[in-house]
Amino acid sequence: MDHRPPTIKEIARQLNVSVSTVSRALSDHPRIGLQTRLRVQQLARELNYEPNTQAIFFKQKKTYVIGVVLPFIREEFFSQAISGMETAAMAHEYTILFGQSYDDTERERKVVAAMKKQRVDGLIISLAKETRRFDHLQALESTGTPVVYFDRVPPFAEAHKVYCNMYQGTAELVGWLYGRGYKRVALINGPEKMPASRERLNGYIEGVSRKKHKVDMQLVETTDFSRDSTYRAMEKLLSLKHPPVAIISFNDYVHMDAVQYAHRQGVAVNKDIVFVSYANLPITSYTAFPPIASIEQYPYGQGEKAMDLLIQVLNEKGLPDAGTRYYCEELAPTLVMH
Known part of the structure; x- marks a missing residue:
């Protein structure tokens, strides 16, 4: 038995019409008469004909x-x-x-x-x-x-x-924290050369400046997104003479690592230090210490x-x-x- 898939040529041979007629009939071309179109389409169904997508794409x-x-x-x-x-x-x-x-x-x-x-x-x-x-x-x-x-x-x-727009979102987030009394806000940013990191940093600076406060760059640390790098950033922030009362994390994954480190150091998370983040991912609702606020990025x-x-x-x-x-x-x- 011949198990090869049926082709336009086979339909044309059985109906004694040209290949171009079959092609147009299968596409409901108005130049092909209704009766011919119906005959071609009926035989195509009977033969289980499927178009050769590779040939169509090539054309x-x-x-x-x-x-x-x-x-x-x-x-x-x-x-x-x-x-x-x-x-x-x-x-x-x-x-x-x-x-x-x-x-x-x-x-x-x-x-x-x-x-x-x-x-x-x-x-x-x-x-x-x-x-x-x-x-x-x-x-x-x-x-x-x-x-x-x-x-x-x-x-x-x-x-x-x-x-x-992370610049706008970060400035608003800093302003929201200041409005609730958190006036020593830290930022755990991403790699310095990432455009997204620069947007967050500039938004952070803008948000602090709007509140007529001086920007303290000791409160800005970076992470390469690995757990160890985020731990090191947290270690530096917690060792400051005047540690932050709020920390903004680059994203929800950095947030979870930062919170884990803080908890292990005896920090009462979201009491001694509050944490906010970006992305608003549903996964954070299943963690012990979700951020108190998050930037939805859709x-x-x-x-x-x-x-x-x-x-x-x-x-x-x-x-x-x-x-x-x-x-x-x-x-x-x-x-x-x-």
Whole structure:
């Protein structure tokens, strides 16, 4: 028995019509008469015919696949983001090819190169924490493959971006703490060269300055996001002659490590020192000491908007100014009290 899948040629042979007629009939082309269309479609159903998607994609010069590169899928923030991307992609009949950088720039480069070989139609990426050069992504764009950055975005304007305004959110968070009497506020920030870290630091400085207080940089520490690094940051803050009464953590994962260290040192968490954070992830509600307030960053919404933006850019390919226009969607973060 012949188990090969049926083809357009087989349908054309059985009905004694041309291959182009079958192709148009299967697409409900108005140039093909109704009776012929019905005959072709009926036989296609009987033969269990399925279109050759590879041939269709080759003809259209599209794969209907979007590459997505994230630091870690295990982090709830990014898993929520990719759920939003998938929802938006499926609504436009796209699928996702997913890769992780593990917050390593060289791995990020390799994953992007692999995406390029797979001929993805476009790429969405949240940058690795140490990424400073963007030639691997700019090279992808130079071949006609658009890139949309989300959450961790580059510092230059010539890029499609979706992100939350952490400068504004941090300034508001500092002001909220001062308004409740916490006037010695510390910040455990991320790596110094990360744009997201600079936004938080500048927002922190702005928030303190608005209250007519002098910024004490002894209250600013950094972490590379590892537990040991966050522990060292906490050790320095707790050893100050005048330790902080409130600590802002870079994200909820840094928060959990910071709180764990404080608790082990005998600090009455959220009494002696209150803790606030970013991301407002549901996982913190299952911990013994959740932050008393958090900045909601809408990961699902960011992912959904990033995918919608990329598909919009893809649909505008070929417009006269498509290569010179960049879209930026800045979400306003929300302060959530717990």
